[in-house]
Amino acid sequence: MPLQHTILDASTRPRRKPLKTLLFPYVLIAPTLILVFLFTLWPAAQSIVASLYNSPRNVRDEPQFVGLENYADLFDPDHFLGARFTRVLGNTILFTVATVAVSMPLALTFALLLNRRIRGLSLWRFSLFYPSLLPLIGAANIFAFIYSDSVGLANTVLRSLGLQGQNWVGNPDLVLWSVVVLNIWKQAGYFMIFYLAGLQGIAKELYEAADIEGASGWQKLTYLTLPLLRRTTLFLLVIAFTFGFQTVEQLQVMGEGGPGDRSNLLLYFIMQIIPERRNWGYVNATTVLLVAILLIFTVSNFILFERGGKEDD
């Protein structure tokens, strides 16, 4: 009879949970929600609104509503900011794609190579990881020094091989790639750690089964490893892309946006136009665009990867 009693109770239990229980989780996350609202959502909303206004000449006048004109100006090649914005935006996308396209496969390669017992494994892992421990401004200074024309390592080595030294930071065709190299050097080790963790989460039995089936190394990689690392890859893609758009310190030390904006990137460009009070509308418009790009990228990545993941399952 007790069992029947319990079953009867369960089936007659669709009474509502007490309000306290429902609210409790929200109470727990309320502090964080408040912080997120105050420091992320509210400023973001203010930014969007501010991007629709222009600052008048007289400090005491009210800002004027101009709608989407600021955005239009940013893409107008005759406008003093528009002429630069398209180039800067292009640079940023090129820079980020190049950095991500090289540092992530590199990180995966390192992880695959170092996911086994070899002599000096810790030393190997550390030496690949340590660049990410350096403060960014320190790493940037190191590379600025390496790229120096008179005393830098890069040109010294080239000249000792009989080749010509290059103007790594002054040559408009080279400067962006010089910064790309710095970024890859700094990030690859960091991503490697994530891939290592991901690799170690893959059951060894799967590989053993593949070996029994006679799968080649390449097949194991493409049919087993990569799909199973999907979550890690997604995570790293989003992070790497965001890092690319946040590049500032490197530029401060290596050419300040380079000759004629050739190495100027979006966030640094925004910093350059902030000091002029009249540019406030443009500052917010560029920020909104920057965040929009990152959002679109992140969301589309999640959709693609999640969909792919479901197919696999």
Add this chain to the structure above:
Amino acid sequence: MRAVSRRQLCLMLAFVVVLSLGVLPVSAQEPIVIDFYYPTAVGGPITEILEGYAAQFEEANPGIDINPVYQGDYTQLRTTVQTEMRGGGTGPDVAVMLATDLFSFVEEGYIIPAQDFIDQMEDGEAYVNDFFPALLLNSYDEDGVIWSIPFQRSTPILFYNKDQFAEVGLDPEDPPQNRDELVEYAQQLALPDGERWGLMLPVAGGFPIWLFQSFAIANGQNIVSDDPAVVTFNDPQVTEALEFMVMLGDEGVSPAGGSAWGDTPTAFTSGQASMIYHTTGSLTNILNNADFEVGVAYLPSGPANDEGLGYGTPTGGGNMYIFDDGSKTPEELDAIWRWIEFLSSPEIQADWTVQTGYIAARQSAWETDTLVNLLAEHPQYGVARDQLEYADREFSSYRAIDVQGIINTTLSSVLSGSETDAQAALDSAQAQIDSLLEEYR
């Protein structure tokens, strides 16, 4: 314990009150604190020197405390000031900033003119006349009101290696006097394969405008005048000046695209460059680090005139700006002006020159023993001052940050070879500048 009687209690209480009154600090006169923001744009122990001046001033002026606050370079200082002021903070009381920032800060109402204080001085006219006129050019607004007082002023100068001159058969006492001689000497001094450059122009990086002005002024047309709403960029003489600079890189006279500002003095003192353009503020540093005889001369940036001279230079460096939103008391303003008078006094300006290489802005400073002795031992320190004869105002205008941004971007595009049609680049830049400044005319 005996009970305390009421009378005794009252006596004790009175005693305590009187005692604490005597112990309380005399709060009638709190010292006036002056926040003094300063940047560092040249090498040397600037912080120590300025704190020494502050101590000296405080000793002579009890009741005033100076609070020197180091703020990085000129750009960082300006950013800090603007952030504080826009955020509703009080900002500094006195700040050392570039001439370029004058009109922005006037527009925003953060600063008050030095003219107000000069007018109240016993002999304000003598004070003003004692400054080198060229150094005051950037203190005036379009109505002739003086806003800022020169503190650490400079011009770019030509540093040259006298030993290397002698080595290739040039007269070490005869530096180039015009741009043709500049090219000729540089080509003679150069060693192949970049082992030694005859000339290095530090115009790489984000701010070529300063040295560019030297070439424009020496060619007869500065890009600014006393009207802050007019910037002359695509004038034929200005274009020609820019094309000359490009030619220097193209023909291998100096590194293509220019050298980096921070690297250049090192390249000079290590013998990799025979002649460099750099600020006189680097003079002390260079003299300390060079193991050869250092020659200093005027910038030979222009074509030879009838006397064979082609000189021209902008001024540079920082002025002192006074901040007040209207809430400062007369005592505070008085204290601020005393600090400014102190820092612009002949004695302090002379000492500042010895320690850095900046030009003492007061003409009477050069008659003090300090500078007379300095010049006797190192005549190089007088060259920038003498070059003031050929100096014109530094860049400044309304919307200075944006206009300067346009100019610098255009210049660095053309100088680095990214943009090959200089005239077209200048024309489009001029169009953008004009559309920005239109509403100020």
